[in-house]
Amino acid sequence: xxxxxxxxxxxxxxxxxxxxxxxxxxxxxxxxxxxxxxxxxxxxxxxxxxxxxxxxxxxxxxxxxxxxxxxxxxxxxxxxxxxxxxxxxxxxxxxxxxxxxxx
Numbered sequence: 001x002x003x004x005x006x007x008x009x010x011x012x013x014x015x016x017x018x019x020x021x022x023x024x025x026x027x028x029x030x031x032x033x034x035x036x037x038x039x040x041x042x043x044x045x046x047x048x049x050x051x052x053x054x055x056x057x058x059x060x061x062x063x064x065x066x067x068x069x070x071x072x073x074x075x076x077x078x079x080x081x082x083x084x085x086x087x088x089x090x091x092x093x094x095x096x097x098x099x100x101x102x103x
Contacts, residue, residue, distance in 0.1 A: 002057030005087040011049040018077030019044045058087050
């Protein structure tokens with residue numbers, strides 16, 4: 001079982017025209033051989049492309065982000081892509097409490 005993770009990403013472009021090119025490239029990304037789907041809710045805000053992705057495994061989401069970057073990085077006018085991730089975990093618990101009888 002994996003750790004759920006999601007990202008609301010942004011891709012910065014130098015022009016609105018480049019942003020539209022990137023959006024088309026994301027829309028053309030089909031399900032891969034591992035049944036991964038890619039960008040959802042893709043929109044353009046001036047010169048930025050924004051979207052959402054998630055996965056039941058944090059490592060799989062990293063792969064999906066890397067795959068998007070490989071797809072768009074050589075598009076003239078793409079400046080950068082930011083994929084901040086939010087992961088759902090149980091966290092870690094530590095305690096120094098000892099059994100009361102051990103005093």
